[in-house]
Amino acid sequence: MDTMPDLGDRPRDDEIMAQHYAIRAEEAEKMSFIGDKEPLSSLAAEYESGNAIFKKKIEKLGETYGALRRTRGDGNCFFRAFMFSYLENLLETRNEAEAGRVKDSVDKCKQSLLDLGHSEFTFEDFLASFTDQLDGVQDGSLSADQLVENSRDQSISDSVVMFFRFITSGEIRKRADFFEPFIVGTSGLSVQQFCRSSVEPMGEESDHVHITALSDALGVLIRIVYLDSSNGDGGNNLDVNFHDFIPGQCVQEQPILKSKPSVVLLYRPGHYDILYEK
Amino acid sequence: MSSSSPKGLSRIAANRLHKELKEWQMNPPAGFKHKVSDNLQRWIVEVNGAPNTLYENETYYLQVDFPENYPMEAPQVIFTHNPPLHPHIYSNGHICLDILYDSWSPAMTVSSICISILSMLSSSTEKARPVDNDRYVRNCRNGKSPKETRWWFHDDKV
Numbered sequence: 515m516d517t518m519p520d521l522g523d524r525p526r527d528d529e530i531m532a533q534h535y536a537i538r539a540e541e542a543e544k545m546s547f548i549g550d551k552e553p554l555s556s557l558a559a560e561y562e563s564g565n566a567i568f569k570k571k572i573e574k575l576g577e578t579y580g581a582l583r584r585t586r587g588d589g590n591c592f593f594r595a596f597m598f599s600y601l602e603n604l605l606e607t608r609n610e611a612e613a614g615r616v617k618d619s620v621d622k623c624k625q626s627l628l629d630l631g632h633s634e635f636t637f638e639d640f641l642a643s644f645t646d647q648l649d650g651v652q653d654g655s656l657s658a659d660q661l662v663e664n665s666r667d668q669s670i671s672d673s674v675v676m677f678f679r680f681i682t683s684g685e686i687r688k689r690a691d692f693f694e695p696f697i698v699g700t701s702g703l704s705v706q707q708f709c710r711s712s713v714e715p716m717g718e719e720s721d722h723v724h725i726t727a728l729s730d731a732l733g734v735l736i737r738i739v740y741l742d743s744s745n746g747d748g749g750n751n752l753d754v755n756f757h758d759f760i761p762g763q764c765v766q767e768q769p770i771l772k773s774k775p776s777v778v779l780l781y782r783p784g785h786y787d788i789l790y791e792k
Numbered sequence: 793m794s795s796s797s798p799k800g801l802s803r804i805a806a807n808r809l810h811k812e813l814k815e816w817q818m819n820p821p822a823g824f825k826h827k828v829s830d831n832l833q834r835w836i837v838e839v840n841g842a843p844n845t846l847y848e849n850e851t852y853y854l855q856v857d858f859p860e861n862y863p864m865e866a867p868q869v870i871f872t873h874n875p876p877l878h879p880h881i882y883s884n885g886h887i888c889l890d891i892l893y894d895s896w897s898p899a900m901t902v903s904s905i906c907i908s909i910l911s912m913l914s915s916s917t918e919k920a921r922p923v924d925n926d927r928y929v930r931n932c933r934n935g936k937s938p939k940e941t942r943w944w945f946h947d948d949k950v
Contacts, residue, residue, distance in 0.1 A: 635811035636863075636901060639804065669804065672864055676898050683899070711890075714897035716864065 548598045548665045549584035551790070557582055557780075567743045570752045575741070575780075580792040582780060589717035592724065592786045593675040595779050597644075598665045599788045600734060603776040604651050605658060612776075613651045619732045620645060623681040626688050637680045643673035676716065678728055683709040685727040696723050719784065722757075729759040737775035739789055741782050799860040801833055808863055809833075812901055821903045823910050833858050836872070837906060845914040852876050854909070855885075856902055866896035868939050869905060877919035880912060884929045886938040887912075888922065893943055 554576050561568045583598070585591040604613055620641065627637055647664065650656025656664075664670045686693045690705040697708045700721070712718045729736045736759040745752060758775060778789045801809065809832050816826060825838040835856040841847025852875065857868040869892050871885035880888040891900060891908055922928070932941075 632899070633815055633901070635808070635815060636899060639808065640898070676864070679897070680899060710897070711895055714899045715895055716898070 543586075543588075545584065545586045546666045547586050547594050547668075547671050548662065548788075551581050551583050553581055554579055565743055567745050567752065568741065571741055571754050574752060574754050575739070578791060579739075579778075579789045581790040583788040583790070585785075585787055587785050589719050590672075590675045592720035592779070593678045593728075594665070594671055595786045595788050596678065596728065596736070596777055597647075597671070597674045598661070599777040599779065601647050601651065601656075601661055601665075602658070604648075605656065605661060610652050613648045616732055616734070617645060617648055620648075620681075623684060623731050626684045627680060630684055630687055632680075632684075637677065640673045640677035640680060643670055644677045647674070672716065679714055679716070681731045682724050682727045683713040685731040686713065686723065689730075693723060693727070720786070722759075725759050729761045733761040734777060735760055735775040737778045738781050738786075739778065741780060801858060801862065802860050805858060805860060805862040806832060809858060812903070815901075816903060819903075821906045821910075824906045835902065837902070839906070839910065839913075841876075842910060842914045846916055846919055847876055847913050850876065854906070856905075863898040863900070866892055866939065867902070867905070868892075868937055869909075870938060876913060877921060878913060878916050879918065879920055879922055881922070882925050882928055882932075883921055884932055886928070886932065886941070888943055890943070893939060893941075
């Protein structure tokens with residue numbers, strides 16, 4: 515017998531990991547891609563018997579934000595949250611000019627992808643999934659309920675996520691010199707490798723590189739509010755940190771938009787949800 | 793489990809494959825031939841070893857099977873008949889290449905897969921089976937798809 519008696523039937527590490535991923539995937543599938551709007555108190559309830567720093571920070575968060583919408587934790591949450599939050603904002607403000615502006619950005623992204631050597635057929639269906647939503651805003655055919663339904667539809671949601679992955683990768687490769695130090699510094703990968711392994715496949719999580727690139731590609735200001743257990747100056751004055759990804763900040767050719775962020779996301783390590791100001 | 797008949801292609805998948813087929817006919821990747829049949833869901837692709845490589849003048853066949861929700865999900869790609877002797881290709885035709893599994897992206901195409909496979913062949917410095925070939929092939933005897941394998945990828949160089 516080659517099994518050590520004291521280990522009994524203990525599973526191997528890779529089996530434990532496989533089980534861990536299977537459970538995570540199963541859990542994730544119970545949650546719709548985009549949840550219902552919930553009061554911020556539901557977030558506080560989650561930490562009721564937990565970390566004191568989190569509790570204080572959520573209290574602080576409540577001064578500015580009143581509600582949140584959860585997203586499925588399947589590695590695509592940043593893109594799904596962005597899709598919903600951006601389009602919902604567009605719908606609520608009836609901002610047809612912005613819908614037109616972002617369509618122009620989409621056209622530029624399309625040209626970049628062609629310049630980078632992608633065949634149009636590889637992304638045109640994904641692109642159309644996004645512009646269909648924009649058309650709906652412009653011609654008034656997209657209702658708030660329909661947007662929720664579309665965002666929960668696997669085919670539509672995955673298509674839009676894939677379009678965002680395409681243009682995020684395109685923006686990074688187009689401005690490889692700018693992104694390279696961030697990518698090499700955090701991942702040790704080349705720009706090409708990073709895009710191939712961490713941007714283009716579905717389910718790969720997003721970090722500040724992805725967010726910067728998508729914000730620049732579409733010209734949309736994204737605010738990320740960070741909820742973590744860091745306690746700043748020792749706990750007396752706990753501030754919730756946020757970072758604004760301002761499009762064009764690093765690109766000369768685009769005018770800097772000085773507007774309120776249309777997309778506000780709550781980041782907890784490994785996950786993005788949607789936040790609503792009071 | 794894996795022997796159940798494959799589901800037909802979704803409308804999106806069929807639409808995409810028609811476009812890929814058209815693109816392939818106009819602009820096939822160098823070293824590959826695909827005989828167009830009426831089976832859109834399974835392509836048999838002829839691979840010709842590149843000149844000045846270990847596989848020069850050799851011909852192999854890839855079988856590409858598309859899942860219902862291609863391109864969101866990767867196709868299954870295996871060598872049929874006599875798979876090339878290569879440290880990442882098993883004698884049952886399964887290929888250890890990350891883009892076919894974990895690193896698949898809908899941004900890829902049959903054509904880009906073929907180019908990656910040819911590049912993998914061309915950079916090989918020895919004609920040999922993977923060291924774990926016998927164990928792996930034995931485990932696959934019940935007709936297991938390579939997509940059900942949890943791959944531990946070899947280095948990128950070969």
